Amino acid sequence: MKKKNRKIKRLSVFPGFGLSLGFTMLYISLLVLLPLSMIFFYTSMMSWSEFWETIVEPRVVESYKLSFGASFIAACINAIFGVIIAWVLVRYQFPGKKLIDGLVDLPFALPTAVAGIALTTLYAENGWLGQFFSFKIAFTPIGITIALIFIGLPFVVRMVQPVLQNFETELEEASAILGANRLQTFLKVIFPELLPAIITGFALAFARALGEYGSVIFIAGNMPMKTEITPLIIMTKLEQYDYTGATSIAVVMLIMSFIILLFINGMQWWSNKKFMQ
Template sequence: MALTSARGWQFRQPSVLPGFGLALGVTLLWLTLIVLIPLSGLAWRSSALGWQTFWSLATDPRTLHALWISFGCAFLAALVNVVFGVMLAWVLVRYRFPGRRVIDAMVDLPFALPTAVAGIALTTLYAPNGWIGAVLAPLGIKIAFTPAGIVVALIFVGLPFVVRTVQPIMEEIDREVEEAAATLGANRFQTVSRILLPDLLPAVLTGFALALARGVGEYGSVIFIAGNLPYVSEIAPLLIVIRLEEFNYPAATAIAALMLMVSFAMLLVINLIQAWSRRRYGYGA
């Protein structure tokens, strides 16, 4: 054992790319300042609560419901974004039409727009007296001030993540692969469903993960459209703010820690799936 570990991984490896030590040092320092210290502060604060307190705060029905809304809506929105984001990327990559560049640029708007503006705009549209809300209201469909409204807002902010991760991979698709499928007798539908889409899977997963993460943490746009009714349409980030305003720091910390754990677990799983599929398909390696 001792022998093998001594001959195992070496820190210094001769390389044509110098500066590994320096680069790693700067990276770690940066990550520590920006990410690790705030997060460990959170962990330290919540561990100071003690297990009993933490558990009772965490299992508070209102908290649980807010978490459920946050993750559930983000998940749904990410799913919708995967479907339409891939379609949008497909149209942008595969077809040449007037206005393509404009649409391409518009995809990035949700990145740039202040999320509050997006929230207010969506609320105006989807409220029962708004353009779209007025059409849906007679059908008994209510979007604004319900969890459905949250999903709509999260779809808006998450869309560019899917499009922008899938688009470059789609552009690299080899025409010959499609032609090969055609010569083997595959029709267009079979080529798309059995060759092209599976090939995009790793990129789609990345886009999904990014959109999901963005949705879970989204605050600005959601609070305008959600209506923020406790036990109905209240998201976890909002509940944190509410607890803070009540000077109830332990509760705020507990919710934050829970969100952190769930998010981390989900992203880790997605990353593992990606790593596995990447290895299999031979990207990069």
């Protein structure tokens, strides 16, 4: 029996744990850890005073506020409407459903610069939609948020959609039989199942928005202290051959993003643990 098990083990398609782990660590090191380590390496060439002066410069601080604030608002909006879109695509049948389902992935395929130009044309003061608003959208934080919503929506929809597809409708029927109304059924039965996927989609949309550059620079207007995002400042410093200045700001963004994503992952772990009890 032991010989048979050993033979099956040798004929397995997948390599052993040690070899798989080795390939995994090598792949992650080459594509993730090594590039990130170079950011810290270039930053270490600066003195602490130079590093501090660079990252707390008023223009840079304002870009932090705009980038993190707009990314957070966009991710929150996507978390709400992404669930609604996923619900409609899973629960209802209607003409053009497959077309709409395909359009959800359009921000993935569309070049970000094209998206930025299209949104700017649409929401400019003389644009197709912008002319009907009494307030300015393009070249303001509102326009930046709209661009970030556009590029982040697919993450939430595609995370929630499979969960809804695999959800057992019998649980909803049992809830209705026990006397629960639609709102109670959603909050007590459906939402706990969707929450981990919603949090994951929110985290992905937030991370994507935080590093977005191409679709934002056209609609932002790039006015210092007003509509200048942090990735633009990093690109500006790179164009000026200020590599240490660019990497120092990138380090701050990296650390802050890691802390926020770690907190979000902690919330996801807590929600899984709580609703599985």
